[in-house]
Amino acid sequence: MKKINSIFYLLLIPVLAWLLISIVVPHLDLLFKSFRFENDDGLMVFSFNNYLAFFEDDIYWLTFVKTALYSIAVTLLAFLVTFPVAFYLTKVVAKKYSRFMVLLLLIPIWIGELVTLYGWMILLSDNGVINQFLISSGIIDAPIEMLYTHFSMTIGLLYMSMLFMIIPMMSALDSLDDSLIEAASDLGASKWTIFRQIIIPYTVPGIVSGGIIVFMLVIGDYVAPNILGGKSSLWFTEQIYNQFLSTFNWNEGAAFGFLLLLLSSSIVWLALKLTGQKLDRVGS
């Protein structure tokens, strides 16, 4: 017994060291930095100014509010778009085909976000595939402006995060016994009632855990708003990036980073409270 223990601890050391060196220490360093502020004399002092700047300058908190609202909207959209897909893949189509279809869903992730987004640029541009097709088939005369708008940005964000919504929902739906649906239908429940009373309540943990992942991915995304979003698509992550790279103000950037973590976590917490979910149940 003692031997197992010593091996266990020996194996634990690299794990703990890894967590400590690559996650805890840098975060503590950033946390420390976020409370340092350069005063008018050029000296670094302890201060809350970096955090206060977020609330004082409306450009910062307005951008955050915008980013958060957008992320919530994208999360809801992701649910609406992917629920039928998840349902189809688990309940309608035969198992052997559904595996292959899940593989197809995975492919965009393998290619990488940047390349997929460039693909969307080719599709959505003024002289792009979609506009060319619509014009040549006589449906429209002038190209519809799709690229560099909130529309294209939403598509990009949705496309990149969809899969993370589908997988948890599929695993929840998978464990739903078909006989429950059959029984309800035998007892005369309408399709809508079955959907509302059986399928949705059963899938809620999957929906919520998928929702949390999608929300966090979208609110922390940098590439899609930057490439597909238009001239007014200022995303909060972009402001953090600017603080680090354009202004060289790492202290402010660090403070913004922690604010993003704190505020987005509290949004998730609030959403869990409102839907009456518990994090440990969602996680399973």
Next chain:
Amino acid sequence: MRKLLVLISTTALLLSSSLAISQQTLRVLTWKGYAPAKLVKAFEEETGIKVKLTYSNNEEMIAKLRATRGAGFDIAQPSQDRIAFVQKKYPIYQEIDFSKVNTDQLITSMVDAVKKNTAVNGKVYAVPHCYGTTGLIVNKKLAPDANDWSDLWNEKYAGKISYRLKRPLLIATAFGMGKDPFALYNDKKAYKALMKEVETKLIEGKKYVKNYWTSGDTQVEIIKSGDANVISGWDGKGWTLHKTNPDIDFIAPKSGALGWIDTFAIPAKSKNVEGAYKWINFMLAPKNAAYFTNKEGYGTASKGATEFLNDEIKANFSRSFTKEDIDNIKWHPPVPEGFEKIEAKVLDRIKAAK
């Protein structure tokens, strides 16, 4: 216990072998296109040093080197105006030993300018590599009259304008409004006021903008695809585009193209200083420098390169620049410390505006 010893000794072995490798490698932090594959191969064959390239831009170079206090790379290529103020605050570069640089093959006036602009406490931190200008890239068939910075907020080109929303554009806008921002580099207050005017101008003009491009690739993409006809851009990119589509060309704005010089600088904790100097001398050897210029279109600091240049490259220059245009190039002076903070807020507000 024995296993532990084996573990320790293998790690030690791995570490030491990686040290041995790093003596024969040169980690280059540079811009895309600044280290053509052919030259890298020739350098590796000539010196036996393995080259590892990382592509970046001015902001990222500074951030990367600052994070490691000047470690992780053996040579970097920042623009000359972005060295002195950084070096003063975070010592990330080391002094250039000019006895190791083959200055005979360099254009003297450029070396002197870079020496002056990158000096901190009498020590010089950079060697010039190449130069170019920022101006307009225009589709001449669709926008034949666009020839000045002020065309970037000209209603005539509504919906077909694009630029990179970064500090050079703020400077350019000021010139387009008939002001001289460089003259205010020693007067922070006046500069701040000027930036406020620039901000108002660019927010007013925002409705005409198609999109802000963000990288060399998106710059090329947006005019090539026809999504925009009048964009801000780098001369080399404009001339490369001209090769594939003769309608598109680089134009020196009437109120002055912005001139930049990119340099070689050696990070403070470079592990291969000798290799770095070899790289500098190799890249600036006339034939190699000419190869780079022929390929990328940017001018070189190498004196003897001219005779190896293609006629096409020479034609590019004379097509885009008249004698007055050349005299009117506004060369970036070193950026004073703290100015980037003013500009960053302005840029954020423009980006967030409706």
